[in-house]
Amino acid sequence: MNQDFRPGQGPVQPNTEAQTPGRTAYSDAYYRSAPAQGQAGYGYNPSRYYAQEEEPANRGPISMRAMLALCLACVLVAGVLGVGGLYLLSRDRRADRTASGSADFFAEARQALAEPGPLKLSPAAAAAPMTGEDLYAMACGQMAGVSGGSQAGSGIVLTADGYILTCYHIIRQCYTYGAPVTVTLHDGAAYTAQIVGTEADSDLAVLKIDALGLDAATLGDSEALAVGERVYAVGNPTPSLPYSITRGVVSAVDRAITLDDGVTADMFQFDAAIAAGSSGGPVYNDRGQVVGVATARYTASGVEGLGFAIPIADAVTVANELIQKGYVSGKAYLGIVMDATYTPAVARYYRGVPGAYVKSVEEGSAAQAGGLRPGDVITAVDGVSVDSSDALVSAVKGYSAGDSAVLTVWRGGGYADISVTFGEAVPSAPVQ
Numbered sequence: 220m221n222q223d224f225r226p227g228q229g230p231v232q233p234n235t236e237a238q239t240p241g242r243t244a245y246s247d248a249y250y251r252s253a254p255a256q257g258q259a260g261y262g263y264n265p266s267r268y269y270a271q272e273e274e275p276a277n278r279g280p281i282s283m284r285a286m287l288a289l290c291l292a293c294v295l296v297a298g299v300l301g302v303g304g305l306y307l308l309s310r311d312r313r314a315d316r317t318a319s320g321s322a323d324f325f326a327e328a329r330q331a332l333a334e335p336g337p338l339k340l341s342p343a344a345a346a347a348p349m350t351g352e353d354l355y356a357m358a359c360g361q362m363a364g365v366s367g368g369s370q371a372g373s374g375i376v377l378t379a380d381g382y383i384l385t386c387y388h389i390i391r392q393c394y395t396y397g398a399p400v401t402v403t404l405h406d407g408a409a410y411t412a413q414i415v416g417t418e419a420d421s422d423l424a425v426l427k428i429d430a431l432g433l434d435a436a437t438l439g440d441s442e443a444l445a446v447g448e449r450v451y452a453v454g455n456p457t458p459s460l461p462y463s464i465t466r467g468v469v470s471a472v473d474r475a476i477t478l479d480d481g482v483t484a485d486m487f488q489f490d491a492a493i494a495a496g497s498s499g500g501p502v503y504n505d506r507g508q509v510v511g512v513a514t515a516r517y518t519a520s521g522v523e524g525l526g527f528a529i530p531i532a533d534a535v536t537v538a539n540e541l542i543q544k545g546y547v548s549g550k551a552y553l554g555i556v557m558d559a560t561y562t563p564a565v566a567r568y569y570r571g572v573p574g575a576y577v578k579s580v581e582e583g584s585a586a587q588a589g590g591l592r593p594g595d596v597i598t599a600v601d602g603v604s605v606d607s608s609d610a611l612v613s614a615v616k617g618y619s620a621g622d623s624a625v626l627t628v629w630r631g632g633g634y635a636d637i638s639v640t641f642g643e644a645v646p647s648a649p650v651q
Contacts, residue, residue: 336539338377340438340532346506351451354507355464358453360434361509362501364403364461365412365426368392373454373500374402374426375509377538379435381410381428384538385499386514387417390424402428405462416541417646422514423534425541436501439508441530444469444487452491452513452526454500467491467524474527485533487511490524502528551618551641554584555591557608566596566606572629574598575611589639591628598634599627620644 349357363374363383367390374385383402393400393414400412410428417424448469455461467490474488489502493513502511511528540547561576574596580586591597599605600614601624618624620643625636 336535336543338438338535338539338542340440340535341508342440343443343504343506343508346437346439346508348505349507351464351466354451354503354505355453357434357507358451358464358501358503359405359462361436362405362453362462364455365389365499366401366403367394368396368398371455371458372496372498373513375499375501375512376433376435377425377438379431379433381430381433382415382538382542383412383426383428384512384534385424385426386512387419387422387424389499390414390417390426391419394424400426402426404430404433416545416547418537418541418547421529421534421537423512423529423537423541425538436509437507438531438535439504439506439510441487441510441532444472444504444510444530446471449505450489450491450510451503451505452489452493452497452500452528453503454493454497454513456492456494456496458496465491465493467526470525486514486527486529489526489528491526492524493526546646548643549619550644551615551620551622552585552644553615553639553641554581554586555579556581557611559608561596561608563606572596572598573606574629575605575608577628585639585642589626589637591626591637591639592630594630596629597626598629600624602627615641 361376363376363385365372365374365383365385370389370392372386372389374383376382377384387394390400392398394417400414401409402412403409408430410430412426412428415425415427446469449466450469451464451466453462453464456463469487470490471488473485475485487510489511491502493500493516497513500513501509502513504510510531512531512534513526514529515527517525517527537547555577556579558576558578561571561574563573565571566573577586577591577593577595577597579593580591597605597611600611600617603614605611605614618641620641623638623640625638628635628637
């Protein structure tokens with residue numbers, strides 16, 4: 220199997236990690252972990268951005284740090300993708316990871332993306348409290364059903380001229396294979412949507428439908444959320460139960476959700492019920508402002524009322540980039556194709572050196588400019604060991620476009636250090 224660092228070039232690496240029998244783990248609102256032995260889990264894991272192998276329908280579980288102070292411990296579960304990488308835009312990310320062991324993508328993105336976008340946030344004081352009845356009547360016009368292939372979920376109307384925010388996993392199959400994405404509004408009107416841009420690492424996507432005069436959601440200040448504040452989730456939990464509203468409170472803010480490569484992102488926790496198909500739907504405050512994108516819930520046996528949402532301030536950071544550029548800028552790009560069959564076990568069997576085996580080097584890439592050659596085995600990045608192609612993928616995610624790194628390679632029976640300056644990963648246009 221070959222694994223390519225170029226993003227957006229097709230399906231991704233299948234999960235070869237063993238699933239833990241009987242475990243139900245943190246999962247997004249559309250998927251739940253499959254508990255039976257031998258079945259693949261459907262946990263929350265944004266797709267690997269750099270791989271180029273066929274991706275199965277499943278996604279591996281992720282872990283959560285500081286889930287509940289009294290009853291849940293930090294869990295780290297190896298997932299599909301070996302990744303969940305988030306964007307890694309900050310130039311000082313390596314120092315952050317050294318100091319704290321992880322980094323919050325959204326905090327970095329807010330700092331790195333200086334260009335203002337079309338989407339703006341409104342302070343809570345700009346609106347008056349609403350009754351549940353009035354909020355629901357309003358929300359129906361601002362929430363859309365999103366269907367992509369065999370997946371179905373929800374979306375948020377961002378603008379009057381048809382920009383829709385949703386979760387990437389809902390439209391992932393369509394993005395990968397060129398199938399149509401359908402957006403259905405509350406009045407029953409159905410549209411074939413254009414995929415404006417996707418960001419698999421944050422599980423977000425922006426769609427565009429050919430419509431005018433839509434009721435765009437008011438985006439609130441999610442950073443002002445307080446524990447105990449009332450929230451409402453609106454979405455299509457199942458195809459037969461569209462436009463459902465549930466009510467709850469903010470259970471916690473700044474929950475550090477840790478993906479399998481150690482990168483974390485902050486989400487807020489709430490106890491309004493969400494279910495299959497709620498992914499991508501809006502979470503409102505009691506003033507009718509969207510403060511989050513319903514994304515995940517915890518599905519362990521005996522645990523209920525643990526939903527999670529991407530704060531809308533963070534989602535807007537991504538959505539503005541997708542609307543303006545079609546992708547999130549600043550990701551490091553090396554430009555090699557690796558042989559993923561060269562695992563540590565294979566290396567030991569053939570008395571080779573564990574690392575990432577370079578199968579080919581792209582013309583004009585950072586790898587070629589730095590002097591990498593087919594047949595090299597990359598064993599370390601800036602002195603940090605890598606023993607597989609997956610490990611190199613994770614290591615490169617610690618850099619931004621324009622950063623430099625020293626790669627240690629095994630070549631011709633000896634080690635050599637090669638300096639590279641990463642290019643920028645620019646995904647190809649989605650198939651339409």
